[in-house]
Amino acid sequence: MAENRDKIVEPLIFSRSGSGKVGYSLPPLDVPEAANLSPEQLREKAPLLPEVSEVEVVRHYTKLSHLNYSLDEGFYPLGSCTMKYNPKINEKVASLSGMLLSHPYAPYGLVQGNLKIIKALEEALSVLTGLPYFTLIPSAGAHGELTGMLLIRKRLEKNGNPRKIVLIPDSAHGTNPASSHFAGYDVKQIPSGPEGYLSAATVKENLDGDVAALMMTNPNTLGIYEKEIKEIAELLHKNGSYLYMDGANFNALMGYVQPESIGVDVLHLNLHKTFSTPHGGGGPGCGAVGVRKEFEPFLPIPVIREGGEGTLRVLFDRQDSIGKVRSFFGNFSVIVKGLAYVLSLGGEGLKTATERAVLNANYLRSLLQETYHLPYKLPTLHEVVFSEESFKDFGIKTSDVAKRLLDYGFHPPTVYFPLIVHGALMMEPTESESKETLDEFAQTMKIIHKEAETEPELLKTAPHIAPIRRLDEALAAKQARLVYKPE
């Protein structure tokens, strides 16, 4: 990212437009031009697209790229986002032309390679979680949550009653309530205990014949392992309810906890978190969903199964399936990258990834816990959450600390989440950061804390050297200018 902010204003691409300029080249048409459509069927006016040459497009988007901070540039400690390094080989193998140009409606005999890739990743995820069946069709974590809750609903319908309520602890991920709602459930939020985990007693108090499932993020958004999860699963199962585990934080558990063995019925994993596929500025992702055997008949279609003689076949005709949750096979190239990551680490390497992630998070916690207030003292795994307690008396808000970090060249942690911590600063370093990086970051956080006390204005007016100053978000919502309109 460029640092001289005066230089880097890039106007909209539309302002570069000049009549007659082109940035493409197509071969001449080798058949007669069709002219059989009536004028009423044709476009009424030209769309607002720029007319620019290739070089201008290259310059424009290159300049835009310079306005972005990225994971390849530096530390990105967004809690619960698992911003781990995105290996280059993943991108390479996902761009092989035999995969990029393959079509979802090609006869399945012609795309066995693709099907094998999907199957291989499904099987690897089964080994990691103990859950025997996976679908890789959902396109994001929240899409996986929706799919998982639809599976639970279908299972319960088969039992005779879909039930009405999903319990969600206040330490769960933000998408959980919305995903449950879109699966047709009412949400009941239940409190996590004073130490930061959900107690079996709380679950018990809230269980009745209406409860379809509990949706639990484990480790939760405080980085704390849900230590009563096994007892909770037993309570749920006795009540005829199911345990859904949001596995977005699975980077804390690989090789240490098999969700199946602690009573999890359905879970999702984010390939774009634990399995190193890039976030792309907000997608595409893959929210892989794993299930116990009893849910297998309900998986979204299509499913890929053995077809004999080493071939794979694709099944659509499955009477009990929840149906389709999107078109085709999901975000296939994300699946390719996820598998490349699993292959590059193997079982031992994945466990090491988890170990290093937890080591890094605990090291960062040790470095900062004297300076910043740690509201929950229990041992944490892959992430750690501090509160605003230690600096709020200086008149400083969490967002000020975050913006000041930008001046020092770091991406801030996740802020104001989870909601159970006031002014939360949620840090997840992942295994990808060196000790030196963590030392530098912690040192910077300490300097900022000192600045908060001695020069609070410096924080309140930050960032000072980013491409742009703080933006007026209220104005953005008020004017709702979502598109450019030529004068």
Place this chain on the structure above:
Amino acid sequence: MRYFPQNSEDIRQMLETIGVSSVEELFHRAIPDSNRCCEPLKLAPALSEPEIARYFQERERENLCSGYTLFLGGGCYNHYVPEAVNALSSKAEFVTPYTPYQPEISQGTLQAIFEYQTMVSSLTGMEYSNASLYDGATAAAEGILMAWRMTKKTRFLVARSVHPEYLATIRTYVRNFGLVVELIDTDEFGMVCPLSFEKLYDESVGAVMVQSPNFFGVIEEYGWIKEKIGESKCLLISVTAEALSLGYLKSPAAWGADIAVGEAQSFGLYPSFGGPGLGFFTTSNKKFLWEMPGRVVGETVDTEGKTGYVLTLSTREQHIRRERATSNICSNQAWCLTRASIFLSLMGPEGLREAALQNHSKAVYAQKEMEKRGIPSRYKGPIFNEFVVLLKDARKVQERLLEKKIVAGIPLCWFFPEETQSLLITVTETNTKEEIDRLVKELEAANG
């Protein structure tokens, strides 16, 4: 391992600072013994980088389709992708950031989204666009859900000619809310059947959904539906599965659509076995704005008055409005829309029109050549870049052509069991006249 930047001395020092004797201890003190597994993971040992490359090259070779000429579409298209799209979108600054939660250091992604929103809403003729959904199918489903929120009505009419996978996705999404989806028949032109519409439509309908060009390749003329709906609360939703058509054909807004959704994979994304694509979602009216699903980027100013872009209207969203949010969308398809922005910038209005016209011309040429050889089209309506032909047995003919290294199309019996004679053939600008002529010749032979 090359992805781990800690050496044993680092680890020793870190453990010392933490005050534990081993890494395992961190797990032992955080996770109850009864929850931990001790078995090593039964996964294959790690592969080296060259071995990984080889593994995927082997899978690539098993994709025999590379050696075939494809006439496949049905919502996933092989189009020209200018090389600059690949070069620019593969920059780490677009590939490796998270969702732009810190706008001051994410203006690149945010401005690209703003430009995308401008381009795609102009293409559909609409006023507003969101910052993408997963794909055309989920965009269609979200369209119905939004219409439900807007109108509170629970009956929806969807043309039978809407992509079957979109329809299936809609059914999955609406089923648990008790919404009812009814299908409007297709007439002999391959268009929405007015009689069927008349029979189904009344005041209880919350939205009518039409796809154009529809799944059978036919260009719908649906202004009459808007007229029938008139000033009632019922919304008209248009679906476009082949976004390239927007560069040449009359826009959804001009037909009267209130919401225009679809799949923009054709804008600079490879077929990639069907994903990732790019769901788009646009609306015509300010009153719909706060009911839109997904992320949205808006223009604003910084404290010095400089123009900048931020994620906005976020009080609609899951992280704030929880279970009352307008969708559960968090990650969507940001990198894909970056490719679409670059693609559309390179193509411009003229390039898009030319590519669309080439598609249309080649498909019309193929259709006419087939008619000359006794292979009739299933429908009489005008087509864009795909069409349905009638064969003696579509599935068998398709299989026979595989021997000639041609994948001739999609047998419609996959989706409509009674359509045993129908084959959906797609011709894009990537297919040469020579390939088309060979297809026609081999189809005639195989059908004979």
